[in-house]
Amino acid sequence: MDFKNSVPDRIRDLKQTIGEERAVSALSGGVDSSACTVLAHRAIGDNLKSIFIDDGLMREGEPQQVQKIFADLGIKVDIVDAADEFFAALAGKIDPEEKRKAFRDTFYSVFGREVRNSDARFLIQGTIAADILETTGGVKTQHNILEQIGIDPEAGYGFKVVEPIKDLFKPGVREVAAAVDLPEEIHQRMPFPGPGLATRVVGEVTPERVARVRRATTIVEQEILHLKPFQAFAVLLSDQATGVEEGRRKFGDIVIVRSVESQDALTAEASQVPWEVLQKIAHRIVTEIPEVVRVAYEITPKPPATIEYI
Ligand code: XMP
Numbered sequence: 001m002d003f004k005n006s007v008p009d010r011i012r013d014l015k016q017t018i019g020e021e022r023a024v025s026a027l028s029g030g031v032d033s034s035a036c037t038v039l040a041h042r043a044i045g046d047n048l049k050s051i052f053i054d055d056g057l058m059r060e061g062e063p064q065q066v067q068k069i070f071a072d073l074g075i076k077v078d079i080v081d082a083a084d085e086f087f088a089a090l091a092g093k094i095d096p097e098e099k100r101k102a103f104r105d106t107f108y109s110v111f112g113r114e115v116r117n118s119d120a121r122f123l124i125q126g127t128i129a130a131d132i133l134e135t136t137g138g139v140k141t142q143h144n145i146l147e148q149i150g151i152d153p154e155a156g157y158g159f160k161v162v163e164p165i166k167d168l169f170k171p172g173v174r175e176v177a178a179a180v181d182l183p184e185e186i187h188q189r190m191p192f193p194g195p196g197l198a199t200r201v202v203g204e205v206t207p208e209r210v211a212r213v214r215r216a217t218t219i220v221e222q223e224i225l226h227l228k229p230f231q232a233f234a235v236l237l238s239d240q241a242t243g244v245e246e247g248r249r250k251f252g253d254i255v256i257v258r259s260v261e262s263q264d265a266l267t268a269e270a271s272q273v274p275w276e277v278l279q280k281i282a283h284r285i286v287t288e289i290p291e292v293v294r295v296a297y298e299i300t301p302k303p304p305a306t307i308e309y310i
Contacts, residue, residue, distance in 0.1 A: 003172040004179035007039070010164050014043035014124075017162055023122035024115045024159075025050045027077060028194065029066030032126030034186045035177040036164050040124045041075050042180070049118045050075055053110055055103075056083025057196030057210060060218050069186060082110045083207075090198060090205040094238075096310035099205060103195040108153070115159040123153070127163040128173055130265055169264045190231045191265060199308035203238025212236055212289055216255050219284045224259055229271045232259035234285070235298075235309045243286075243293025252293030255285055259297075260307055268302040 018040075025037040027050045040048050050070065054063045067077045089102040115123055153161050165173055170191065177187035193199045197210050197217070216234030224232040235256040243250045257278065262268035282295035298305075 003168065003175040007176060007179050010039050010176070011043045014040055014162065014164055018044050018047070018122055020047070021122060022047045022049065022118060022120040023124055023162070024048075024111070024118050024120045025124040026111055026126075027052050027066065027070070028126075028192070029062060029069070029186070029189075030126065030192050031170075031173055031177050031182075031187055031189050032128050032165065034066075034070075034126075034182055035173055035180060036124050036126040037070070037075065038073065038180040038182060039164050039176075040162075048124075049114075049120065050077045051111070051114050051118075052077050052079045053107065053114075054079050054081045054083060055086040055107070055196060056207065057086060057103075057198050057205075059192070059197070059221075060214055069183060072183075073181065080110065080114060082106070085110060086198075087205070087207055092204065094203055099198060099310055100195060103198055107194070108156070112158050121159060122162050123159045124162045124164065126173075127166045129167060129169050132166060133266070171263065190225075190229070193308055195310075199310045200233055200235045202236065202309050209236055212253065212291055213255075215289050216285050216292070219288065220257055220259075220281055223277055223281045223284070224271075224273060227259075227271065227273065227277070229259045229273075230262040230265075230268065231307060232257075232271070234258075241294050245293075250293055253289075253291045254294045254296065255289075255292050256309075257281055257285075257295060257297045258307070260302070262302075262307070265307060266302075268307050270297075270299040270301065273297065 025040050025048055027033045027037045037050050052063055052066055063079045070077045086106050089106040090099060093099045093102055111123060153159060174187045197213050198205045200213050201209050213234055213236040220232055220234045235258060237254040240251050241254050243252050259271035259273055260268040261271050278297050285295050286292050
């Protein structure tokens with residue numbers, strides 16, 4: 001199917017659903033929510049408010065980058081700083097599904113507040129087909145699936161959810177995103193999970209631990225992105241291990257480097273990253289992040305592993 005030709009129909013459907021009401025777009029800067037934001041902006045213009053929730057779990061400089069890209073497209077994006085609320089909800093939580101649920105509840109209560117403050121009746125979000133398949137199939141609780149798992153967002157949070165691309169898989173979304181003039185840095189962007197760096201911190205998600213994985217992620221991206229993997233990132237384990245610094249034993253963190261090739265994220269293979277690239281990443285991580293004493297490259301496919309760590 002030619003997905004770019006579906007753009008006018010998607011815009012027409014959004015117009016019909018939202019009418020003269022106001023809507024909020026939950027923009028993360030990923031290809032899914034970016035495509036939805038442009039579709040919705042074309043459908044309802046100034047009745048759309050685009051909000052980027054800064055949950056403290058984003059990559060370096062991401063909120064400002066996204067704001068600038070959309071400003072260049074004539075779409076104003078409000079950044080809402082909610083990092084403290086997310087870290088408070090995640091504090092003390094170790095279990096992956098509890099962390100996902102804490103993230104999701106905070107995400108929707110922050111958004112519910114923003115939607116009410118904006119006098120909006122609709123929340124537009126970039127759920128795609130793979131999210132629905134994996135959540136209803138029981139692989140994990142994606143943060144953005146509510147109705148599919150029997151939660152009524154109107155009763156629980158006070159708004160209706162509109163999902164303009166929920167029939168598409170990633171390649172189709174990229175086509176739609178390119179067709180609505182999003183720049184390549186968005187439509188070819190690596191997928192980044194809704195719960196952000198929290199999916200890459202095993203154990204408790206604290207601001208300090210997130211800062212470490214954020215720094216390591218920047219290093220991985222700087223060294224690997226030219227190889228154009230489907231996704232590449234760093235993970236912080238909860239176990240620690242012994243290292244040595246200036247002749248003394250040092251107990252410190254372990255970082256996993258993960259780079260995968262995939263079409264639709266339902267299955268994946270580890271990327272064949274050149275040895276020199278991996279060595280450089282390891283060297284940079286242990287020198288630029290003093291808490292880390294070991295770096296490992298992960299080679300497990302999905303399945304049986306998943307791409308992210310929680
Ligand atoms: P897993 O870890 O299940 O991830 O192999 C499959 C793909 O989905 C992304 N991912 C998410 N995306 N909300 C999202 O929007 C989530 O809660 C979430 N969890 C995982 C992951 O990055 C990969 O591309």
